Amino acid sequence: MDVKVKFLGGSGSVTGSKYLVDLGEFEFLVDCGLFQGPRDLRERNWDKFPMPVEALEAIILTHGHLDHVGYLPKIVKQGFKGPIYCTEATAELAKILLLDSGKLQEEEAEFAKKKGYSRHEDPQPLYTVEDAEAVFPLLVPQSFEKTFSISKNVQVTYYHAGHILGAAIAKVVIQGDSQSKKLIFSGDLGRYHDPVLYPPTSIPKADVLWIESTYGDRKAPQIRPEAELGSAINDTFDRGGLVIIPSFAIGRTQLVLYHLYQLMEKKKIPKVPIFLDSPMAIDATKLYLDFHTDHRLTAMLEENEHPFKHPQLHYLQKQQQSMTLNEYRGNAIIISASGMATGGRVLHHLFHHLPSEKNGVILVGYQAEGTRGRRLLDGEPEIRIYGQEVPVKAKIYQIEGLSAHADQDELMEWAEGFCEVPKMTFIVHGEKESAEVLSQKLTNELGWHTLIPQYLESVVLFEGI
Template sequence: MDVTVKFLGGAGSVTGSKYLIDLGEFEFLVDCGLFQGRRELRERNWDKFPMPLEQLEAVIITHAHLDHVGYLPRLVKQGFKGPIYCTEASSELIKILLLDSGKLQEEEAEFARKKGYSRHDDPQPLYTVEDAEAVFPLLVPKPFDQAFEIHPKVKVTYFHAGHILGAAITKILIKGDSQEKRLVFSGDLGRFHDPLLFPPTLIPKADILWIESTYGDRIAPKVKPEEELGSAIRDTFDRGGLVIIPSFAVGRTQLVLYYLFKLMEKGKIPKVPIFLDSPMAIDATKLYLDFSTDHQLTAALEEDQHPFNHRQLRYFQKQEQSVSLNEYRGNAIIVSASGMATG
């Protein structure tokens, strides 16, 4: 059984993850990421896809970060019409992140047009919000720990990766005439002692393993974030300050909210208003309530007993609410995406 793998990204760079698996009679892609970072990398996003897209029959997604899904609108725009498999939570996160990405692409093109710094007379976005929306009907959500068939010879199973909500280690079983091959893609891996997400699943066997290695050259520091965060907040309040925490909308924000809730419950910081001032972070946080079996918290907790649903936590989704924080006086904590915090 011949299996050919082409690295279309995620090699020589930690972004743009795309792995083309060719079985001869069936070709599919594992991840479909956007190149990010340096200009020469970002310009690769404009390259034509290196195969006729009518020959590409499926895409398998490990998780919803843009360096793994951000090229999907471009793929669909060029003619891909096949299924895009992902976990159930990833399906909803993909929608949130692609819509935001499409909006940013449009805004960047408009800004370049106004300021005249583009090499092009009429700069265009890599893709638009409408292009992002064209991806949604192709998404095929699948549960964890249940094998599903994408071809008579190919079965896929998702296992918890502990990275972000919905992130999956992906096992692909390929059946030949006389043998089987187990391909395992780790995707991005989380830590084994995350307070929110399940730890990465231990996979007992693989014939070929693709493993995330972005942080492979370092050891994660053993820190006590709850203690450090509590100390910084108390010091700020003692000086009459207001706490502003810039935080990634997906994953990091939810971890911050968890620690803030625990610190208040233990009496280590006062029970003050917490303003979550980021529409994307709010949408991502609410998914933890929708997909309660995909993490270690339970949505069944009563109000005031859940880190994402208690009296101190206030979701600010409208611009006028955000602007009103400029006039706020008194002890409070504002959690926001870094761009919003800068504003």
């Protein structure tokens, strides 16, 4: 049996992860991500899939972010009908994210049609909410550390990766005619000292390894994010203002809620109302209660009060509840999506509260070029919201150290956990510089044979096993 892999995404970029493993009579995909970011990458989502999807037997997912699951509605729409394996929490997170993605795709197509800026006379969404729902019956949830078969000669086991709830490292064992081979897919690795999620599991052996390199060229700042968060909140409250935290709905919001609860319990900040104003973030937070053995907070969640349930925390599901905060005055904390202030309910909070110098906006994640969050960070005196220029009088803070991605030191720590040098290591899911830096470091310090694959490149892994 010959084994080949084709890199359909997650190579040369941090998006669109898709790795096609070909055993000859059985082909399966590891991850099925949407391309995001620059236009040239997004346009790949519209390209014809490089093989008949009917020939694809199965899909293995590592975790629920769109750059790993967001292409599923498109591939199902094209005719894929096989099983989609994932952890139990990933199955539920994927449903939340795919429904939201389908809704956004529909809205963007409608807006393009209305404004006439599309190159197409009748612009269509990449997929719809209905297309997203068609994925759900194909999801086959699996437990951590329990081996399952996807064919007569391929077995898979999931291990904790950290990063977000349900995120997994996938071990794929291929049984050939004369020997077996072990493929390890890191997925996205989390932090070793995350207070909410388990650290990435150490894996002792791999014949072939795929390791992500998102932060392969950088180290996380050695700061105490909880203390920084408390300082920014108290600074704002001393001015008699309220705090707005634009936050990513999955992962980052729950980490912020944990730190806020700890700060209040330690009496480092006053006990004030916390309004979680994001339906997606609320749904994701509830999953931490459903899958309480998948993270470190199990013991805390057995108490009457915990980071996701206490008297100060208020969940705002309805739009009308959200609108009542427009006139809110006094000390309070509003957490709302999106994390870079590109859309969502956080915009009307910023619209109403940015003009007051009493208030504070705390940015808790990376702010990409061109986003409102980046413009706030860069100190622009006005930002455009709802077609109006809104004066930025509120004080802007940035809290670092809350990333969900392993940094260079942590990627190396995970790599050092292998007892034997993998025969081949692919550096994936990273921009050119970060992939090259990590590749060189693994080669120089650990003596590994590394490759940085290109988009659509094919590699023979084994011959005649």
